[in-house]
Amino acid sequence: MGLxxxxxxxxEEEFEKLRKALSEYGDPDLxxxxxxxxxxxxxxxxxxxxxxxxxGLRNNLAFYGSxxxxxxxxVDIEIMIKGEGKKIWKKIEDEK
Numbered sequence: 001m002g003l004x005x006x007x008x009x010x011x012e013e014e015f016e017k018l019r020k021a022l023s024e025y026g027d028p029d030l031x032x033x034x035x036x037x038x039x040x041x042x043x044x045x046x047x048x049x050x051x052x053x054x055x056g057l058r059n060n061l062a063f064y065g066s067x068x069x070x071x072x073x074x075v076d077i078e079i080m081i082k083g084e085g086k087k088i089w090k091k092i093e094d095e096k
Contacts, residue, residue, distance in 0.1 A: 008036070 015032070022031035050060040 003037075 017026040018035070019032055022028045022035065025031055047057070047062075050057050053060055055063075
């Protein structure tokens with residue numbers, strides 16, 4: 001299966017944050033491409049089911065996209081459950 005080149009405009013600040021976060025795992029440009037391709041693949045699998053909903057595709061994408069915003073909080077909860085809450089407090093204090 002070949003890859004199709006597609007031009008995509010991303011918010012520069014958000015792109016750099018993503019690129020910086022993914023740089024820990026190797027080449028950040030390849031990783032950003034992989035994340036976007038994986039998201040599009042998963043979205044293509046979900047769209048037929050989302051279309052069946054009476055709320056409309058756009059509303060469903062907005063609703064389920066909000067879950068992505070809260071993943072960071074879930075990770076923080078997981079860290080607290082493991083008893084490593086000091087990392088979270090340090091992170092909060094560094095942000096102030």
